[in-house]
Amino acid sequence: MTAVGNPGDAGLAPPAEYLDRLAELAVGLGANIQPGQVVGITVQSGQEAIARATAEKAYARGAKFVDLWLVDLHVKHSRLKHADPDTLTYLPSWIGERMLKLGELEAARLSFQGPPEPTLMDDIEPTLLGLDQLPRLRESVFVTGQQTTNWNITPFPNPNWARLMYPELPVEAAYAKLWQQIAFVCRLDEPDPTAAWKERLAQLEAHAEKLTALRLDSLHFVGPGTDLTIGLLPSSRWVSGRGQTRSGITYTANLPTEEVFTAPDPERAHGHVTATKPLLVPGSAVIEGLTVSFENGRVSKMNATKGHSILETMTKKDDGASRLGEVALVDREGRIGQTGSVFYDILLDENSASHIAVGAAYTTCVSAEEDRARANKSAIHVDFMIGSNEVDVDGVGVDGSVMPLLRGGAWQV
Amino acid sequence: MTAVGNPGDAGLAPPAEYLDRLAELAVGLGANIQPGQVVGITVQSGQEAIARATAEKAYARGAKFVDLWLVDLHVKHSRLKHADPDTLTYLPSWIGERMLKLGELEAARLSFQGPPEPTLMDDIEPTLLGLDQLPRLRESVFVTGQQTTNWNITPFPNPNWARLMYPELPVEAAYAKLWQQIAFVCRLDEPDPTAAWKERLAQLEAHAEKLTALRLDSLHFVGPGTDLTIGLLPSSRWVSGRGQTRSGITYTANLPTEEVFTAPDPERAHGHVTATKPLLVPGSAVIEGLTVSFENGRVSKMNATKGHSILETMTKKDDGASRLGEVALVDREGRIGQTGSVFYDILLDENSASHIAVGAAYTTCVSAEEDRARANKSAIHVDFMIGSNEVDVDGVGVDGSVMPLLRGGAWQV
Numbered sequence: 057m058t059a060v061g062n063p064g065d066a067g068l069a070p071p072a073e074y075l076d077r078l079a080e081l082a083v084g085l086g087a088n089i090q091p092g093q094v095v096g097i098t099v100q101s102g103q104e105a106i107a108r109a110t111a112e113k114a115y116a117r118g119a120k121f122v123d124l125w126l127v128d129l130h131v132k133h134s135r136l137k138h139a140d141p142d143t144l145t146y147l148p149s150w151i152g153e154r155m156l157k158l159g160e161l162e163a164a165r166l167s168f169q170g171p172p173e174p175t176l177m178d179d180i181e182p183t184l185l186g187l188d189q190l191p192r193l194r195e196s197v198f199v200t201g202q203q204t205t206n207w208n209i210t211p212f213p214n215p216n217w218a219r220l221m222y223p224e225l226p227v228e229a230a231y232a233k234l235w236q237q238i239a240f241v242c243r244l245d246e247p248d249p250t251a252a253w254k255e256r257l258a259q260l261e262a263h264a265e266k267l268t269a270l271r272l273d274s275l276h277f278v279g280p281g282t283d284l285t286i287g288l289l290p291s292s293r294w295v296s297g298r299g300q301t302r303s304g305i306t307y308t309a310n311l312p313t314e315e316v317f318t319a320p321d322p323e324r325a326h327g328h329v330t331a332t333k334p335l336l337v338p339g340s341a342v343i344e345g346l347t348v349s350f351e352n353g354r355v356s357k358m359n360a361t362k363g364h365s366i367l368e369t370m371t372k373k374d375d376g377a378s379r380l381g382e383v384a385l386v387d388r389e390g391r392i393g394q395t396g397s398v399f400y401d402i403l404l405d406e407n408s409a410s411h412i413a414v415g416a417a418y419t420t421c422v423s424a425e426e427d428r429a430r431a432n433k434s435a436i437h438v439d440f441m442i443g444s445n446e447v448d449v450d451g452v453g454v455d456g457s458v459m460p461l462l463r464g465g466a467w468q469v
Numbered sequence: 470m471t472a473v474g475n476p477g478d479a480g481l482a483p484p485a486e487y488l489d490r491l492a493e494l495a496v497g498l499g500a501n502i503q504p505g506q507v508v509g510i511t512v513q514s515g516q517e518a519i520a521r522a523t524a525e526k527a528y529a530r531g532a533k534f535v536d537l538w539l540v541d542l543h544v545k546h547s548r549l550k551h552a553d554p555d556t557l558t559y560l561p562s563w564i565g566e567r568m569l570k571l572g573e574l575e576a577a578r579l580s581f582q583g584p585p586e587p588t589l590m591d592d593i594e595p596t597l598l599g600l601d602q603l604p605r606l607r608e609s610v611f612v613t614g615q616q617t618t619n620w621n622i623t624p625f626p627n628p629n630w631a632r633l634m635y636p637e638l639p640v641e642a643a644y645a646k647l648w649q650q651i652a653f654v655c656r657l658d659e660p661d662p663t664a665a666w667k668e669r670l671a672q673l674e675a676h677a678e679k680l681t682a683l684r685l686d687s688l689h690f691v692g693p694g695t696d697l698t699i700g701l702l703p704s705s706r707w708v709s710g711r712g713q714t715r716s717g718i719t720y721t722a723n724l725p726t727e728e729v730f731t732a733p734d735p736e737r738a739h740g741h742v743t744a745t746k747p748l749l750v751p752g753s754a755v756i757e758g759l760t761v762s763f764e765n766g767r768v769s770k771m772n773a774t775k776g777h778s779i780l781e782t783m784t785k786k787d788d789g790a791s792r793l794g795e796v797a798l799v800d801r802e803g804r805i806g807q808t809g810s811v812f813y814d815i816l817l818d819e820n821s822a823s824h825i826a827v828g829a830a831y832t833t834c835v836s837a838e839e840d841r842a843r844a845n846k847s848a849i850h851v852d853f854m855i856g857s858n859e860v861d862v863d864g865v866g867v868d869g870s871v872m873p874l875l876r877g878g879a880w881q882v
Binding site: 107 | 507512514517520521524525527528529531532533534535536537538539540541543544547548550551552553556559560561562563564566567570574
């Protein structure tokens with residue numbers, strides 16, 4: 057690529073072996089692409105190398121067609137800069153229809169994370185940022201909920217991301233260091249990354265089963281700036297990152313994954329919480345210094361030292377956008393937390409610490425039909441990290457009994 | 470971009486002023502993007518810089534939404550290498566539907582030429598190459614024929630293209646030289662490129678009007694290896710590169726453009742012809758040393774020293790794929806011919822010499838309704854160059870009179 061807007065991308069190629077191993081995880085243990093499947097790949101500018109590597113492996117596994125969907129944040133930036141704000145919610149019909157058809161075709165889906173342009177949107181009025189939904193589509197939330205597609209998201213390093221994380225290093229060194237970190241957290245440095253992930257996933261599944269068996273009424277988070285109770289639904293089910301489509305294809309949606317998570321009762325969050333890490337809303341801006349209060353399940357107050365209005369716009373998108381759709385517990389065994397780094401990438405950062413999300417719940421996290429109707433619905437799903445080794449997490453039983461779940465980041469059950 | 474598969478792309482950025490002028494031509498005199506229009510941009514990997522530059526200018530002109538469609542030839546290569554040949558004609562429905570919707574929305578369309586990977590397909594069985602139609606869609610031929618969209622194609626240099634043209638130079642020098650050539654043929658080196666093009670387009674329109682007024686029965690090409698008669702329809706109309714949508718938006722489909730062209734009678738080509746330049750079928754392979762014989766309008770014999778079977782597959786795609794849909798005359802005033810270069814890019818090479826195309830006719834090239842029904846229909850449109858300063862072109866009147874049209878590349882009328 058000729059590098060306008062990305063002048064520092066010049067000559068920085070991904071380490072060949074890591075690229076190959078990452079692509080193998082994405083199509084194998086990740087999306088588990090089947091012979092005859094159509095594969096939809098979302099590609100952001102700068103992700104061509106991983107798109108090509110995964111497409112090659114997808115076709116080698118017998119894929120029928122690999123369809124690329126390009127999202128370029130510079131083009132989004134041009135839109136936000138020039139277009140009539142009233143038109144910013146417009147999307148041509150074919151973008152959402154493609155996603156719905158991927159669902160109908162029971163296709164596989166791949167995408168890659170990594171903030172490509174962390175400061176690009178700094179000159180855009182924050183209230184505009186929440187209006188143009190790209191690259192997130194409400195149809196993808198719907199298709200995910202339908203469990204018709206086997207899908208995977210992996211991180212993919214880029215030079216701007218490396219600069220953001222290691223501003224003190226020359227870009228070549230920063231890029232190489234970021235790849236080392238990604239290789240570590242994705243276990244690409246293991247002799248057999250797939251085997252290493254199978255072992256970790258088995259641990260996570262065991263934790264999830266234990267938590268489900270406890271049938272907790274609520275969770276209680278207590279730490280610096282945090283005292284939050286989150287009610288669970290009677291049939292809230294804890295799951296790990298392993299999923300299964302309706303037709304029985306198992307897949308791992310996120311790699312790396314270090315969390316166990318469930319769908320809370322959207323009407324029973326009370327208290328206040330302080331985010332323990334900054335977060336970057338995809339295609340938008342960094343949110344820092346976030347504190348949120350909840351009353352009767354709804355966000356009642358929200359403050360941030362940076363990026364406040366973008367989050368406020370998003371949480372007003374629909375009725376469920378200000379209620380919780382996910383609560384996730386992450387222990388200190390996870391490799392992301394071990395790095396001590398903030399990656400400014402939700403896929404990684406959410407797996408470094410316990411977190412909650414406003415917006416849509418995953419319907420797989422609820423067993424009973426009546427609870428599935430109660431689980432939160434929304435066009436958005438925004439995670440933010442609330443856990444750390446300083447935050448205690450307790451489980452509260454239906455009888456009011458309290459049991460420690462996490463202390464200093466270690467499981468107590 | 471991290472440069473897997475394109476290791477030499479590293480650090481080669483387009484000259485900023487030429488990029489800006491090229492983008493201005495594409496959205497201005499080219500597609501003539503209107504306020505409120507949706508804009509569809511086809512982007513091949515490596516074309517992000519021009520896609521971003523034109524998207525920025527499109528939004529600045531008031532575009533409502535700019536939609537990117539990514540085509541990556543490495544992914545196509547993976548498909549051709551691995552996929553069941555029986556599946557190669559499959560395309561997911563949304564790709565064609567997007568194009569049809571662009572027509573319904575009366576959108577603007579942009580794409581950029583320049584062979585990105587000239588040797589990529591060398592290891593693929595040539596009969597497979599014609600089966601996967603990407604990046605060419607039959608729906609785009611249809612939408613173009615409907616005259617609902619204002620559109621433009623410009624060339625955009627890339628390092629592999631530069632290497633192909635100047636293998637003796639280091640890639641940096643080759644890339645810089647290619648940009649100089651493109652600046653010359655696109656008149657970006659003029660003080661006011663738009664004004665320079667308006668002047669040239671006025672000349673071409675004058676030639677087209679004269680030829681239409683002659684009401685020729687046929688054309689006769691004679692030169693080394695060529696003796697070909699091409700019948701015209703009674704209402705065949707000669708046009709230049711200026712077009713107009715049904716709703717009255719004028720546009721220039723190709724920049725550069727140096728041709729005047731019309732739709733021939735698909736049942737009246739006789740004789741044989743030798744291509745005067747090699748050609749590169751987009752997404753496929755180079756065709757060299759091509760000779761073609763015609764009987765009663767249909768290709769009766771075809772030979773090529775390279776790439777024969779890809780062309781043979783394409784001309785068997787449907788009934789019209791082996792008949793002529795276009796004949797174009799190019800004089801020696803055009804800047805592309807003046808460079809003496811073969812660009813291996815049809816947009817440029819076809820404008821360096823008189824040419825013919827098998828496949829679909831442009832319906833704008835026929836005035837009468839009954840002739841419009843007779844003009845050639847096909848899912849393909851493949852141009853090849855048959856003119857040079859050594860090829861004489863005569864016009865034959867309905868009364869049998871013969872008049873010279875081109876001698877030594879100069880107009881005689």
